Amino acid sequence: MSAALNLNHEPVTKIANGKLAMWAFLASELMFFTGFFGTFIVLRNTNYQAFFEASHHLSWPLALLNTFILIGSSLTMALAIYNLERKNNGMFQTYLGLTILGAFGFLIVKYFEYGAKWQDGLFPGQENHTLFYSFYFIMTGFHALHVIAGMIPMGFMLMKSFTKNGYPHPVKVETLGLYWHFVDLMWIFIFPALYLIFP
Amino acid sequence: MGHDHGNVIPAYMKVFFTLCAMTLLTVAAAKLVHFPDVGFIHGYVLNITVGLAIAVFKVICVMYIFMHLKFDNPYLRFFVYVPVFLFFVLTFGLNLEFGAAPSNDHVTRTVHQQLYPGDHKAGH
Numbered sequence: 001m002s003a004a005l006n007l008n009h010e011p012v013t014k015i016a017n018g019k020l021a022m023w024a025f026l027a028s029e030l031m032f033f034t035g036f037f038g039t040f041i042v043l044r045n046t047n048y049q050a051f052f053e054a055s056h057h058l059s060w061p062l063a064l065l066n067t068f069i070l071i072g073s074s075l076t077m078a079l080a081i082y083n084l085e086r087k088n089n090g091m092f093q094t095y096l097g098l099t100i101l102g103a104f105g106f107l108i109v110k111y112f113e114y115g116a117k118w119q120d121g122l123f124p125g126q127e128n129h130t131l132f133y134s135f136y137f138i139m140t141g142f143h144a145l146h147v148i149a150g151m152i153p154m155g156f157m158l159m160k161s162f163t164k165n166g167y168p169h170p171v172k173v174e175t176l177g178l179y180w181h182f183v184d185l186m187w188i189f190i191f192p193a194l195y196l197i198f199p
Numbered sequence: 200m201g202h203d204h205g206n207v208i209p210a211y212m213k214v215f216f217t218l219c220a221m222t223l224l225t226v227a228a229a230k231l232v233h234f235p236d237v238g239f240i241h242g243y244v245l246n247i248t249v250g251l252a253i254a255v256f257k258v259i260c261v262m263y264i265f266m267h268l269k270f271d272n273p274y275l276r277f278f279v280y281v282p283v284f285l286f287f288v289l290t291f292g293l294n295l296e297f298g299a300a301p302s303n304d305h306v307t308r309t310v311h312q313q314l315y316p317g318d319h320k321a322g323h
Contacts, residue, residue, distance in 0.1 A: 060226070064226060071222065074218075074261065078211050177265075178266055185262070188257050189254055196226065196229035196250055
């Protein structure tokens, strides 16, 4: 991703082309998740009792923990960019490392959450729970895939920063940061929609 | 991003603590507060709306400060507003529509009554 990033600026907007491309990508990603949300809400309205019962097996405290982890990693990502812009390279590495650690933490919590569901037989194919858990695994699964997809370039940038002259251009990190904040944004909606919306 | 936005750390910290507080508020609004019915709008629809409104506020905080929309070229904001607007319309619209869906009314009321009998006094 970072190798293909064009750092030139579009002449009218003065926004780096790579960054503009990332915003376009995020807009398409937003529509991708909107499809899930829209379908989820419509099917929830027509299968309310099944969704209601199935949702009560979800662990909202674990999801709350993951929300705090993602918010924290969003902060550390912003601080990593801030420090890179000021050439505080050590602090950049620390904060980027903390962001990756946050991403790992999120996936570990998600692993325990999925494991508990699997042990309790709460997955698609089970009576009364198929529809809800199809959405649960698709929405949280795609979100987790986005987390993994963000960790790969972050890990690459962190490793490269330990080599001679290996620090990335701040625009590249900020572009990656946009993606990482988007992952946080989607979780901000997934959390209440799946875990809290049922009375 | 190559531009210097000055010392933005205080703004970052403010957003971080606001997001944490708003997250707790979302949980409280969903799990602890049970709004009474207002006219034809069911109380639990208000719970959902409050939860989504808090989520929207959090999203705006992240986009403006963490994602630098506040500091970037205003062109970028217009580029982002359209899909965000559609997303909010869909999410809000469908949830509010749910409150008026008669097919769910009986089921929801029965379940809600079992969970929170205090909210459904005799004659309501």
